[in-house]
Amino acid sequence: MPLLQCQQLNVRIAGQSVCEQLDLSIEPGQCWALLGRNGVGKTTLLHSLAGLRPIHAGNILLQGRSLATWPKRERARxxxxxxxxxxxxxxxxxxxxxxxxxxPHLGPWQAESSADLAIARRALSAMELSDLETRLSDTLSGGEQQRLALAAVLTQDPALLLLDEPVNHLDLHHQIQVLTLLQASAGAGKAVVMSLHDVNLATRFCSHVLLLHGGGDYECGDASTILNSATLTRAYGHPIRQISHDGQRSFLPL
Amino acid sequence: MHLSDTAAAPGRRRKPHLLILGGIAVASLLLALSIGSLHVPLPQLWAAIHGAGIEPYRSVVLELRLPRAVAAFTVGAMLSLAGALMQVLLRNPLADPYVLGISGGAATGALTTIAVGLSGAWIGGAAFGGALLSMMLVFGVAHGSGSWTPTRLLLTGVVIAAGWGALISFILVMSTSRDLPGMLFWLMGDLSGARQWLPQLVLLGVALGLCLPRARDFNLLARGELQAAALGVPVNGLRTMIYIIASLLTAGAVTVAGSIGFVGLVVPHMIRLTLGTDHRLLLPAATLAGGSLLVLADTLARSAFAPTQLPVGVLTALLGVPLFLYLLRRNR
Incomplete structure (x- = not known):
């Protein structure tokens, strides 16, 4: 069963169409890149898929059940x-x-158990933040705060991760480290949908791509077929050339 | 320092802190019963509380000081809890129980009754009515279009509070010199006439009973509505609940004691600076600390310059400002 399905989904914001009649099925094990120009509606679409803003038409199903009918806490698990x-x-x-x-895993009077603490510490360790446990979060750098937010989502441990620019503010090492970890968690049966600005990271780490063209137009499917110089040139409104090196494709803006 | 302990094991360190604050609360109440124009020694105090005291100690403790001390504790606790709630609702550290105009509405009601020559229960009733009117006005205007962001709520409240402020100035200017002292005492906050506390104590208990099971939700709300919603918090319902509870607490407090400043703004921050921002500890701790602070301030207000009684609002600021500055400095 797909983790998330969109059926004829229309999402609009401020009179602008983000996607029209979007049909999408996200299965466990898949890692999706959400690509498109600034302002094309990536964040809006991610929030709609998360049930955090109303949709214009169509259906979103989470694990086969309409997203709107999920109790909030259960949905957050x-x-x-x-x-x-x-x-x-x-x-x-x-x-x-x-x-x-x-x-979302705890009842109203329930305090975090040592098991919960262990889960959080594992996530912090995966994000290389173990040494900063007792620091105030507003004393962290931008990249550290980004990794902390990722650690909180990993601590939440949901089957479906909707990530808005997960590599924002991260240095090269942490970009690769975070995406490797997300790819691995998809490999372990979760699904990841993330908006990215770096087409080459999407090429390297994502199995699938949803490309928003603006005005409601989109393309989606296997990364290998969707990502090419023609679709990307159209999506970004900028000439992009594909180059290959050692069997690895890269895209270069001209 | 103990700050890192709370962070290292959330939930493990709550009870000792609350026990200490509870001890401070009891000590402040005993102090309030003992200190005054007639000093009541500890053995007599003990006997009076157990109903076996001799006169005049018995009646001074049980009939004069106890109701006032309990009223002071309840009002301080309500203001402090309301302040903590307003700060999380508006996501603004400068928010206090009065920022949304509740006290302005109450003051307009109270001053109007004083101006027309009524007294006693009329003043309290009019204050409560004014507070409720202001609360519904702000809620109605801010919520009107269906979207109520913290900023919109704050702006609506501030504007309506300014409107009340203008009305209060108008009443003060037009009133006779006979009424003015009473009006000023009311505006500065004064517990000398405070005898009513049972309804307030019940309200405080209900508020705590509703808020404490949701304290972890409040932690998330402070991190933003979207983040809270994404983690399963019913944001709209929770915010409406916080608004109503904080407003009723404030209305109940100003009805008894006028608009006592400072407690609702600063006590929650004192707790945040010493014990951290987890509302599971913050809410009960601020309740206990706010009550204790107001009991101590009121004891000083009536005994420091006896027989002159100062308005307690003057003392809350005099006690609280240096304490708060010290905590702020220590945490830098």
């Missing part, structure tokens, strides 16, 4: 979101921030 923008009204510690991912 099945689906996790990484936001592009974060702002906390009050500073909190790194470990506390990672632990917010356990919220």
């Amino acid at each position: 099945a689906l996790g979101v990484l936001f592009q923008e974060r702002s906390s009204a009050f500073p909190s510690r790194v470990l506390e921030t990672a632990l917010i991912g356990r919220h």
Whole structure:
């Protein structure tokens, strides 16, 4: 059964169409890149897929069941979101921030158990943040805060990860490290949908691509077929050339 | 330092902190019963509480000081809890129980009744009515179109509070010199007439009972509506609940004691600076600390310059400002 399905989905924002009649099926094991120009609606679409904003028409099914009918806490155990923008009204510690991912797994009076702590510490360790556990999150660098937000989603441990620019602010090492980890978690039976700006990272790490052209037009499918110089040139409105080196494809903006 | 302990094991360190604050609360209440124009020694205090005291200690403790001390504790606790709730609702550290105009509505009601020559229960009733009117006005205007972001709610509240402020100035200017002292005491916050506390205590209990099971939801709401919604928090319902509870707490507090400043703004921050931002600890801790601070401030207000009684609002600021600055400095 697909983790997430879109049937004839229309999403609009401020009178602009993000996608028209989008049919999409996301299976466990798949890693999707969401690509397109600035302002084409990647974030809007991710929020719609997460059930955080109303859709214009069509259906979204999470594990075969209409997204809108999921109880909120249960939905948060099945689906996790990484936001592009974060702002906390009050500073909190790194470990506390990672632990917010356990919220949907806990009852109202239930405190985090040592098992929950272990899950959060594993996620922090995977994001190379173990040494910063007791730091206030507003003293972290931009890249560290990004990895902390990723650690919170990993602590949430949902089957479907919807990530808005997960490699934002990350240095080269951490870009590759994070994407390798996400690819591996897809390999372990989860599914990942992430908006990216680097076409070459999408080529290297994603099995599937959803390319938004603007005005509701889109292309989706296997990364190998969707990603080529013609589709990318059209999507970005900029000439892009494909080059091959040692069997690895790369795209170069001219 | 203990800050890192709370972070290292969330949930493990709550009870000792609350026990200490509970101890401070009891100590502040005992102090309030003992200190005053008539000093009540500890043995007599103990006997009076157990109903076996001798006069005049018994009646001073049980009939004069106890109701006022309990009222002070309840009002301080309500304001402090309401402040913590407003700060998370508006996601703004500068928010306090009065920022959305509740106290302005209450003051307009109270001052109007004083101006027309009514007194006693009329003042409290009019204050509560004014607070409720302001609460519904802000909610109706801010919520009107269906979307109520913290900014929209804050702006609506601030504008309506400014409107009340103009009305209050108008009433003050037009009133006679006979009414002015009473009006000013009301505006600065004053517990000398405070005898009513049972309805307030019940309201406080209900508020805590509703908020504590949702304290972890509040932690997420402070991180933003979208983040909270993505983690399964019913954001709209929760925000409406917080607004209503915080408003009723504020309305209940100003009805008893006028608009006592400072407690609702600063006590939640004091707790955040010392014990962290987890609302599971913050809400009960701020409740206990706010109550204790107001009991101590009121005891000082009535005994420091006796027989002159100061408005307690002056004392809350005098006690709180240096304490808060010290905590701010220590945490830098």
